[in-house]
Amino acid sequence: MEFKGxxxxxxxxxxxxxxxxxxxxFKTLDMRELARHLMEDLDPDFYAKINxxxxxxxxxxxxxxxxxxxAPLAIINADISAVIAKSFAGIFYRNAINxxxxxxxxxxxxxxxxxxxxxxxxxxxxxxxxxxxxxPLTPLPAVMLKILADGGLVEHFKKYGTFNFD
Amino acid sequence: xxxxxxxxILSMKSNQDAKAxxxxxxxxxxxxxxxxxxxxxxxxxKEMKGKRVFDPDRVAMVIDxxxxxxxxxxxxxxxxxxxxxxxxxxxxxxxxxxxxxxxxPEMGHVVPGHLVIGADSHTCTYGAINVFSTGVGSTDLAxxxxxxxxxxxxxxxxxxxxNGKLATGVxxxxxxxxxxxxxxxxxxxxxxxxxxxxxxxxxxxxxxxTICNMAVELGAKCGLMEADQxxxxxxxxxxxxxxxxxxxxxxxxxxxxxxxxxxxxxPQIALPHTVDNVSPISKVVGTNIDQGVIGTCTNGxxxxxxxxxxxxxxxxxxxxxxxxxxxxxxxxxxxxxxEGLIExxxxxxxxxxxxxxxxxxxxxxxxxxxGENVISTANRNxxxxxxxxxxxxxxASPATVAASMLRGSITDPREITx
Numbered sequence: 001m002e003f004k005g006x007x008x009x010x011x012x013x014x015x016x017x018x019x020x021x022x023x024x025x026f027k028t029l030d031m032r033e034l035a036r037h038l039m040e041d042l043d044p045d046f047y048a049k050i051n052x053x054x055x056x057x058x059x060x061x062x063x064x065x066x067x068x069x070x071a072p073l074a075i076i077n078a079d080i081s082a083v084i085a086k087s088f089a090g091i092f093y094r095n096a097i098n099x100x101x102x103x104x105x106x107x108x109x110x111x112x113x114x115x116x117x118x119x120x121x122x123x124x125x126x127x128x129x130x131x132x133x134x135x136p137l138t139p140l141p142a143v144m145l146k147i148l149a150d151g152g153l154v155e156h157f158k159k160y161g162t163f164n165f166d
Numbered sequence: 167x168x169x170x171x172x173x174x175i176l177s178m179k180s181n182q183d184a185k186a187x188x189x190x191x192x193x194x195x196x197x198x199x200x201x202x203x204x205x206x207x208x209x210x211x212k213e214m215k216g217k218r219v220f221d222p223d224r225v226a227m228v229i230d231x232x233x234x235x236x237x238x239x240x241x242x243x244x245x246x247x248x249x250x251x252x253x254x255x256x257x258x259x260x261x262x263x264x265x266x267x268x269x270x271p272e273m274g275h276v277v278p279g280h281l282v283i284g285a286d287s288h289t290c291t292y293g294a295i296n297v298f299s300t301g302v303g304s305t306d307l308a309x310x311x312x313x314x315x316x317x318x319x320x321x322x323x324x325x326x327x328x329n330g331k332l333a334t335g336v337x338x339x340x341x342x343x344x345x346x347x348x349x350x351x352x353x354x355x356x357x358x359x360x361x362x363x364x365x366x367x368x369x370x371x372x373x374x375x376t377i378c379n380m381a382v383e384l385g386a387k388c389g390l391m392e393a394d395q396x397x398x399x400x401x402x403x404x405x406x407x408x409x410x411x412x413x414x415x416x417x418x419x420x421x422x423x424x425x426x427x428x429x430x431x432x433p434q435i436a437l438p439h440t441v442d443n444v445s446p447i448s449k450v451v452g453t454n455i456d457q458g459v460i461g462t463c464t465n466g467x468x469x470x471x472x473x474x475x476x477x478x479x480x481x482x483x484x485x486x487x488x489x490x491x492x493x494x495x496x497x498x499x500x501x502x503x504x505e506g507l508i509e510x511x512x513x514x515x516x517x518x519x520x521x522x523x524x525x526x527x528x529x530x531x532x533x534x535x536x537g538e539n540v541i542s543t544a545n546r547n548x549x550x551x552x553x554x555x556x557x558x559x560x561x562a563s564p565a566t567v568a569a570s571m572l573r574g575s576i577t578d579p580r581e582i583t584x
Contacts, residue, residue: 026202027243068303069305095304098303161215162315
């Protein structure tokens with residue numbers, strides 16, 4: 001899987017309340033509507049700044065907090081192609097892969113806001129085009145690659161009716 | 167080499183010899199969703215071509231996050247849950263029954279040695295009664311409801327040995343807030359934590375739930391305790407199910423073992439806006455407080471209400487403050503009424519709301535105003551958590567919240583006699 005887009009940078013410990021506030025998430029299952037409020041408590045204008053395919057870039061422990069799957073779904077529905085972070089919280093990690101949102105784990109210190117990035121999951125590399133820097137990625141576990149390759153856990157279950165990693 | 171509690175439970179449930187780092191597909195003993203996550207899980211269940219849940223007696227849905235419904239959109243989602251529960255004949259807990267994490271143990275659905283998933287991050291609570299329980303999202307919940315299984319990466323374990331004796335006025339909540347500061351918000355990511363030692367031995371089962379409830383605030387997949395006599399008698403009072411407690415082997419392999427002597431621990435406060443931003447109370451005494459909250463899946467149990475009522479009985483909360491109390495379940499609410507605890511709290515000035523999550527998740531029941539300070543017994547103080555990103559949340563024990571309400575500022579409960 002290959003992705004291209006601009007970096008929108010955030011800090012460490014971006015929790016699911018920041019990604020999509022409880023003010024909205026309990027009220028609707030309309031994910032396009034929730035997407036409009038993505039990261040609103042950190043940057044009220046964030047949604048308007050996104051171009052299709054852009055990346056959210058963050059520090060450590062991205063997605064900590066609640067188990068709300070609305071968090072990865074709001075990111076997907078805001079047309080973000082992948083989240084790039086130093087590390088991810090456990091529940092968010094599963095939820096993102098299950099819903100088909102690619103996660104990229106690598107050192108993000110060198111990435112500046114607005115950088116044009118290219119990510120190749122197959123090659124395991126992130127390329128900062130503006131400064132011609134390459135950063136190696138931590139590979140996803142095989143089970144998660146399989147779910148992601150199937151298009152998420154819904155498609156996996158539609159195909160096999162249960163878990164099948166053989 | 168021996169095994170940790172997590173390795174043993176996942177080995178039993180997957181029928182293989184599982185060690186940390188391995189991937190297993192394991193049988194689930196119980197599966198739960200609440201009203202923030204179930205509606206999406208129901209949609210995914212249908213998308214996955216699910217027909218019937220794997221075993222209606224092993225699935226529950228709970229309406230606790232917005233209960234009763236504050237707006238039409240939520241009412242529609244609640245209706246979907248009621249219809250799904252009726253159709254599938256699963257266990258269903260409606261408004262006023264309580265918080266999911268109190269109900270699952272209290273109603274006897276989960277017992278020592280079980281493997282449980284819940285679509286709520288604080289599902290780790292039942293580790294206090296020796297259950298491997300962990301939070302998942304709606305898609306994993308749907309997959310679990312259909313297949314009765316889930317894949318797990320067997321976590322490494324961190325063993326925290328808690329020695330000494332907690333001083334008067336210092337509680338389980340102070341202990342786990344202290345540990346959040348020590349381990350930090352991602353210090354236990356992808357790992358299980360085993361809590362052991364003299365301090366745990368002396369705590370009630372109610373207090374142990376408070377500790378395991380917040381394991382996820384340290385990043386952990388689950389927090390586990392071994393079952394002792396207290397656990398066994400508590401579980402037998404609540405559940406007819408047979409169970410086999412699981413103990414760690416003496417030669418089990420741990421990622422880290424840390425020992426603490428907690429005899430000198432003072433009450434602790436998690437300051438805005440992260441749970442690991444921890445201070446001993448002495449450094450923040452006198453901070454102005456506008457609203458107090460006693461309740462939630464962390465500290466809404468009978469013991470917590472007793473502690474608060476003892477401090478507030480016959481007194482009044484300070485002028486220009488308000489106190490919201492949410493018992494964790496209907497059974498706790500009834501017991502607190504019979505003991506006179508609710509009378510004492512209401513006479514002191516508290517507003518009692520429906521058993522459930524109360525104002526903790528920012529949906530209703532007490533959203534703070536811009537610039538206000540809230541002191542709460544909940545488990546999270548993220549910016550915006552209670553529905554306003556311009557308010558600040560301080561986390562503390564029920565005793566500290568009650569004492570602080572008397573003065574309208576953060577107060578060490580040891581200064582207030584009951």
